[in-house]
Amino acid sequence: MDGGGMDVEPMPxxxxxxxxxxxVMLGAWRDCRGCGLQLxxxxxxxxxxxxxTEIFLFFFCAFLFTQVRRGLTECLFKxxxxxxxxxxxxxxxxPESTWKLVFYxxxxSYSTYLLFFSSYSFFHDPPSVFYNWKSGMSVPTDIAIAYLIQGSFYGHSIYATVYMDAWRKDSAVMVVHHIITLALIIFSYAFRYHNVGILVLFLHDINxxxxxxxxxxxxLKARGGSYYLLNDVLSNMGSVSFSITWxxxxxxxxxxxxxxxxxVSSLQSVPSIPFYFFFNTLLLALLLMNIYWFLFIVIFVVKVLKMKEVNDVREYEDEDGAKAAAGLLKRPQAENGGGGGDDDDDDDAGRHNSAQGKQVQNGITKDKHL
Incomplete structure (x- = not known):
């Protein structure tokens, strides 16, 4: 892991x-003799x-994540x-947001510990992820644990996005994202590219x-018939922080x-590194999806600059819910409790949404289609 005394390269x-x-990639493609399915x-x-055993643990933990989420949702989050x-x-x-907040x-925090409070220097010296690489090399236990947790969670997330989460405008892209991420996790572990995998996970989970x-x-800013300024301020602060760190x-x-x-650095350390194009293609696809979601962030920022309500621009419009929220937010902060008419409106909204069945379960007004 020390890179053989090599100096740390400056970030390009x-x-x-x-x-x-x-x-480098063009040169590697030209030098690839006999590349094809057989090779x-x-x-x-x-x-x-x-x-x-590792395959069994992956499926068992993915199933366990699903059951734990269901249990926490019914017993705590709801x-x-x-x-x-x-x-x-x-x-x-x-419940969906609470579950994801806890996991991520x-x-x-664990990825941060590995990169900044252990002997690994991958963040400060990214080329070191390929130093001393050998086919079939052992994976350190602390990194193997991170891979098991992350891999099984994304296995669970593919199922959860379709059957448990609210369906949004980018949910189909999210399924593709989870598949690509899971492929990167599994193949990077199998080919012992686990060092770079920890760095990738660290750079993505914070968002x-x-x-x-x-x-x-x-x-939380519109609950119990009242408006809460603190949650409104925290949501705006979180939005700004999210946009910057993304x-x-x-x-x-x-x-x-x-x-x-x-x-670049991988071929310098391991000239014949396996599946060079495969892994870089997946990582480039991940970058393209990050750019795609950044467009949603730009739309969000434009709405904020126009003084519109802070909300998730990926959500489908729910006219009844939007009217109810608008009614709550228009009330003065010092208003006490609200009148009986407001309670009747809330009950009507609840009965109306209860009639939606599947839509209320997912918090949306559209069916799920990939």
């Missing part, structure tokens, strides 16, 4: 990344190392949303923490630290 800029990565199959058999007296559409989505906070924190405060972690550090290491 965007221009250097594009020029050097494209030049890929042979390389897979010679370099992929994964045991049946009662909590009822206790907070959220609007029906917000109460339906609060724990997973990102999910901020996203779910912001969404929870959006749900660009900084996913569009700045991710390409300049990870992609430069995988496209």
């Amino acid at each position: 800029g965007y221009v250097e990344l594009i020029s050097r990565a494209s030049s 890929s199959r042979q390389t897979l058999l010679e370099n992929a190392y994964i045991t049946w 009662p909590l949303s009822q206790w907070c007296r959220l609007l029906p559409k917000d109460a339906a989505k609060m 906070s724990m997973s990102w 999910d923490i901020q996203l779910e924190f912001t969404k929870l405060n959006i749900y 660009f900084w972690f996913r569009l700045y550090w991710f390409p300049l630290k990870v992609l430069y290491a995988t496209c």
Whole structure:
């Protein structure tokens, strides 16, 4: 892990990344003699190392995540949303955000520990992820634990996005994202690219923490027939922080630290590194999806600048829920309790949404279609 006494390379800029990565990849493509399905199959058999025990643990933990989420949702998250007296559409989505906030906070904290409070120097010296790489090398236990947790969670998330989460405008893209992420986790573990995998997970999980924190405060600012300024302020602060760190972690550090290491530094350390194009294609697809979601963030920022309500722009419009929220937010903060007519309106909204059946369960007004 010490890189053989090599000096730490300075982080490149965007221009250097594009020029050097494209030049190196083009040269590698020209030098690839006999590339094709047969060679890929042979390389897979010679370099992929994964045991049946690890496969069993992956499926068991993915199933366990699903059951734990269901248990927490029924026993804790739903009662909590009822206790907070959220609007029906917000109460339906609060368990999802709470679950994700808990998981990503724990997973990102563990990745942070590995990168900054252990002997690993991957963040400060990204090319070191490929130093001393050997086919079939042992995976350190602390990194193997991180891979098991993250891999099984994304296995669970593919199922959860379709059958448990609220359906949004980008949910189909989210399913593709989870599949690509899971493929990267499984193959990077099997080919012993686990060092770069920890760096990728660290750079992505922080945004999910901020996203779910912001969404929870959006749900909580209009509850129990009242408006709560603190949650409104926290949701705005979370939105600003989310927008900044999305660009900084996913569009700045991710390409300049990870992609430069995988496209350029990998061939310098391991000239015949297996599945070079396969892994870099997946990482580039991940970058494209980060750019795609950044467009939603730009739309969100434009809405904020126009002084519109802070909300998740990926959500489908729910006219009844929007009217109810608008009615609550128009009330003065000092208003006491609300009159009987307001309570009747809330009951009517609840009965109306109860009639929606499947839509209320998912907090939306559209069916799910991939």
